[in-house]
Amino acid sequence: VKTKTEPVNVARFREILTRRLGLHLDDGRLEVLGELLQRLLRSADVTPNELFRRLDAPGASAELRAIASQVTVPETYFFRDAAQFRALRQVVLPDRLRARANARELRVLSAGCASGEEPYSLAMMIREALIDPYWTVSIHAFDVNPVALEKAVRGRYSAWSLRETPLEVRERWFRAEGADHMLDAGIRDAVRFEEHSLAGPSAWVGAGYDVVFWRNVMMYLTPDAQRAALDRIERAIAPGGYLFLGHAETLRGLSHDFDLCHSHEAFYYRRRGAEAVVSPTSARHTEASSVSWIAAIDGAARRVQALSDEPVRDAVPEVADSPSEIVDASLARAFELLQRERFAEALAVVEALSAVSSRNPSMAILRAALFIHGGRLERAALACREILALDEHDAGAHYLLALCREGAGDQHGAFEHDQLAIQADPIFAMPRLHLGLLARRANDRESARRDLSRALVLLEQEDPTRILLFGGGFGRDALLALCRGELAACGGAA
Numbered sequence: 001v002k003t004k005t006e007p008v009n010v011a012r013f014r015e016i017l018t019r020r021l022g023l024h025l026d027d028g029r030l031e032v033l034g035e036l037l038q039r040l041l042r043s044a045d046v047t048p049n050e051l052f053r054r055l056d057a058p059g060a061s062a063e064l065r066a067i068a069s070q071v072t073v074p075e076t077y078f079f080r081d082a083a084q085f086r087a088l089r090q091v092v093l094p095d096r097l098r099a100r101a102n103a104r105e106l107r108v109l110s111a112g113c114a115s116g117e118e119p120y121s122l123a124m125m126i127r128e129a130l131i132d133p134y135w136t137v138s139i140h141a142f143d144v145n146p147v148a149l150e151k152a153v154r155g156r157y158s159a160w161s162l163r164e165t166p167l168e169v170r171e172r173w174f175r176a177e178g179a180d181h182m183l184d185a186g187i188r189d190a191v192r193f194e195e196h197s198l199a200g201p202s203a204w205v206g207a208g209y210d211v212v213f214w215r216n217v218m219m220y221l222t223p224d225a226q227r228a229a230l231d232r233i234e235r236a237i238a239p240g241g242y243l244f245l246g247h248a249e250t251l252r253g254l255s256h257d258f259d260l261c262h263s264h265e266a267f268y269y270r271r272r273g274a275e276a277v278v279s280p281t282s283a284r285h286t287e288a289s290s291v292s293w294i295a296a297i298d299g300a301a302r303r304v305q306a307l308s309d310e311p312v313r314d315a316v317p318e319v320a321d322s323p324s325e326i327v328d329a330s331l332a333r334a335f336e337l338l339q340r341e342r343f344a345e346a347l348a349v350v351e352a353l354s355a356v357s358s359r360n361p362s363m364a365i366l367r368a369a370l371f372i373h374g375g376r377l378e379r380a381a382l383a384c385r386e387i388l389a390l391d392e393h394d395a396g397a398h399y400l401l402a403l404c405r406e407g408a409g410d411q412h413g414a415f416e417h418d419q420l421a422i423q424a425d426p427i428f429a430m431p432r433l434h435l436g437l438l439a440r441r442a443n444d445r446e447s448a449r450r451d452l453s454r455a456l457v458l459l460e461q462e463d464p465t466r467i468l469l470f471g472g473g474f475g476r477d478a479l480l481a482l483c484r485g486e487l488a489a490c491g492g493a494a
């Protein structure tokens with residue numbers, strides 16, 4: 001028996017599991033693997049070489065499945081990481097419902113769903129958020145562990161799995177069965193479970209998901225398997241769709257195709273490249289009649305500057321050690337400072353990383369916005385042009401350039417860049433509001449009414465991070481009030 005669990009055999013066993021299942025089994029797991037190997041050899045009564053040959057053969061899936069369920073011990077529970085579910089409900093779902101308004105179809109994936117708590121939480125939340133019965137919602141979930149999947153399909157859970165589930169949700173969607181809780185049949189039916197490995201054939205790639213939860217799975221994968229899995233996940237998400245990772249996980253060093261989003265104290269990612277929809281308008285702008293929007297932003301920034309007298313500090317966050325960690329940590333810190341209206345400090349954080357801040361899309365746009373807050377319009381324009389040199393359809397850069405053009409007295413240029421911003425992102429509220437204000441100043445009441453009415457609708461739904469970044473220091477309520485006031489002033493219904 002001793003020879004059967006020699007380190008060389010355990011290493012070979014680990015290599016096969018890694019290759020066939022994409023599982024990362026670090027040295028700390030070698031003892032467990034040795035014991036498992038010993039059990040397998042004993043029950044099959046074969047030599048290690050025979051077992052390895054079998055596991056490596058194309059038809060070995062049943063045996064591999066059984067092994068997978070013993071080496072992946074899933075820890076999960078309903079509504080894990082409540083902040084992410086809040087961001088999903090308030091930012092991500094409204095955005096994707098708008099994006100899919102024509103097709104009325106929403107697609108969601110839970111990759112590495114374990115015993116089903118995660119996809120079922122998604123199903124409950126979507127059921128509560130989406131009242132229109134004409135939508136088709138498909139929630140797809142997969143895992144490599146068949147035992148966990150069987151439990152998922154049963155839909156029966158202990159109180160421990162519901163430890164983070166709000167009482168009203170528990171009462172609405174579960175009924176007691178002995179000491180356990182049985183999930184509502186409608187929610188169970190809403191999720192389609194499948195047994196897949198992220199490392200195996202990937203029929204789910206190309207599905208165009210609106211939302212993918214891929215949380216707390218990376219740690220099971222080798223670095224190569226992580227990259228390969230992310231590549232598939234990336235291709236499975238629709239442009240403009242969202243990716244949620246576990247709260248200790250990041251895409252740094254793995255992908256540049258996502259923008260980092262931050263709201264409701266949660267971080268998540270949005271895949272870049274949402275399709276542009278051309279939205280022509282025909283406003284003509286000739287003369288100025290009221291205070292410009294860029295002047296209002298400048299005024300707000302000066303007010304805040306006067307209120308804040310603390311010195312700049314923590315230009316580079318201390319926690320980070322690798323370059324990508326520094327970027328992520330700086331970005332989070334700069335957003336936090338922006339939120340607190342400490343624009344100069346936020347800019348100092350971003351500028352401390354000037355070498356990367358022009359290449360990292362989130363950092364670059366934040367830098368440009370902060371130049372605007374500081375009244376440095378020429379620097380802002382330069383920063384926007386650098387962004388547009390890399391991506392000519394960057395809606396945020398076009399909008400900020402529109403502000404710069406307005407500041408330079410070039411109404412026509414401002415109008416053009418707002419138009420380009422809207423073409424690149426038709427649901428972006430700020431360029432629409434800006435167009436409305438420009439039209440007001442040009443006494444073009446009809447265009448002003450149309451753009452301000454549209455801005456009013458878009459502002460209600462706008463992503464809080466975008467309001468923070470582009471709202472010129474004004475919150476959603478202030479922007480809505482401004483929009484309503486301007487609309488009423490040009491004879492529109494607010």
Ligand SMILES: C[S@@+](CC[C@H](N)C(=O)[O-])C[C@H]1O[C@@H](n2cnc3c(N)ncnc32)[C@H](O)[C@@H]1O
Nearest residue numbers: 072074075076112114144145197198215216220
């Ligand atoms: C810790 S659980 C996470 C469950 C859930 N996503 C959450 O965050 O609560 C990790 C799951 O990833 C699954 N997993 C690990 N490697 C996988 C692979 N290569 N393909 C599919 N699932 C995998 C495990 O079986 C396990 O169920």
